Amino acid sequence: DAGVIQSPRHEVTEMGQEVTLRCKPISGHNSLFWYRQTMMRGLELLIYFNNNVPIDDSGMPEDRFSAKMPNASFSTLKIQPSEPRDSAVYFCASSPFSDSPLHFGNGTRLTVT
Amino acid sequence: SQQGEEDPQALSIQEGENATMNCSYKTSINNLQWYRQNSGRGLVHLILIRSNEREKHSGRLRVTLDTSKKSSSLLITASRAADTASYFCATVENQGGKLIFGQGTELSVKP
Numbered sequence: 142d143a144g145v146i147q148s149p150r151h152e153v154t155e156m157g158q159e160v161t162l163r164c165k166p167i168s169g170h171n172s173l174f175w176y177r178q179t180m181m182r183g184l185e186l187l188i189y190f191n192n193n194v195p196i197d198d199s200g201m202p203e204d205r206f207s208a209k210m211p212n213a214s215f216s217t218l219k220i221q222p223s224e225p226r227d228s229a230v231y232f233c234a235s236s237p238f239s240d241s242p243l244h245f246g247n248g249t250r251l252t253v254t
Numbered sequence: 255s256q257q258g259e260e261d262p263q264a265l266s267i268q269e270g271e272n273a274t275m276n277c278s279y280k281t282s283i284n285n286l287q288w289y290r291q292n293s294g295r296g297l298v299h300l301i302l303i304r305s306n307e308r309e310k311h312s313g314r315l316r317v318t319l320d321t322s323k324k325s326s327s328l329l330i331t332a333s334r335a336a337d338t339a340s341y342f343c344a345t346v347e348n349q350g351g352k353l354i355f356g357q358g359t360e361l362s363v364k365p
Contacts, residue, residue, distance in 0.1 A: 145296070172351065184297075184342065184355040197352055232296055239351025240284050245296030 143167075147233050147246035155254055159221040162249045165214055166235030174243060175208055175218050176232040184232075190216065191239055223253045259356055260343060266362040273330040275359040277343030278323075284346040286319055287353065288328050291340045300328075300341075335365045 146165040154160055166173050174189040188198040193210045201208070205224070210216040220227055230250050234243040261276045279286070285304045289297040303310045303319045303326065310317045316329040330337055344355045 174353065176355075183357045186352055186354060189352055191351065234296075240346045240353075242287060242299035242302055243289075243297070243353060245298070247294075247296045 145233055145235050145244050145246035147231075147249050149249060150247065151250045151252075153252045153254065154223055156224055157222045158253075159219065160223045160227075160251060160253075162218040162231050162233075162251070164216045164218070164233030164246060166216070166233070167244055168214065170235035170237050170244070171213075172236045172239045172241075173210060173216050174234045174236075175216070176234065177229045178232060178248070179229045187218070189239075196239075220251075223251075225253045227251060228253050260341075260359045262359060263357070264360045264362070266364065267333055269333060269335055269363055269365050271333055271363075273333050273337070273361055273363070275328045275341050275343075275361070277326045277328070277356055279326075279343075279345045279356075280324065281345075281347050283321075286317075286326050287344045287346070288315075288317060288326075289342045289344060289355075291342065291358070293339075297342065330361075333361075333363045335363050337361060337363045 148163045172191050175187040177185045187200045188208045190210045208218045230248045232245050232248045234245040236243045259278050267273055285302055287302045288300045290300055291297045301312045301317050303317050314331045319326045340358045340360050342355050342358045344353045
């Protein structure tokens with residue numbers, strides 16, 4: 142089992158550019174979560190999916206953020222346009238069911254200059 | 255939004271000592287989970303305790319849950335330098351499946 146795979150591991154971009162973060166959940170897991178971690182705000186839940194359907198996106202900061210899960214093995218989180226305050230570590234996690242323990246990827250460290 | 259608040263924010267102990275971390279939360283929960291995060295890595299699940307359970311053990315870990323006080327504690331016995339990490343509690347609310355994390359406790363175990 143390869144675990145949850147996120148790419149890229151690091152992303153440095155300039156303000157105004159589009160950023161796409163990618164996640165491959167563990168095979169067979171039905172729930173997928175996107176979190177953002179910063180020193181100031183800790184771990185924030187952005188959005189989560191059950192069976193590829195977005196269930197709760199109330200944590201998405203604003204319209205610049207969008208997430209998709211076109212199939213059970215792939216999800217993307219897109220920021221367009223990016224801003225310096227979006228700099229953070231973005232984690233993807235998956236679980237077999239919606240209230241079972243999460244398996245986290247190693248995150249994408251995003252720096253927007 | 256943050257559901258749990260952890261106490262203390264940072265804890266420094268000597269190897270062999272016990273470490274206790276506390277977590278308080280606000281709403282009714284389905285279960286409470288503890289996770290560990292090493293620097294630069296993703297979180298790793300440690301233990302889950304359901305709302306109808308009061309205590310649970312896993313190796314050197316002991317978790318308690320007091321739903322009347324909306325609080326939980328994580329005890330690590332006979333700590334090792336390798337236990338140095340940040341520890342987070344997270345709750346699953348009754349209404350939905352989303353997992354909300356606290357701010358974490360940074361544990362440092364000195365050899």
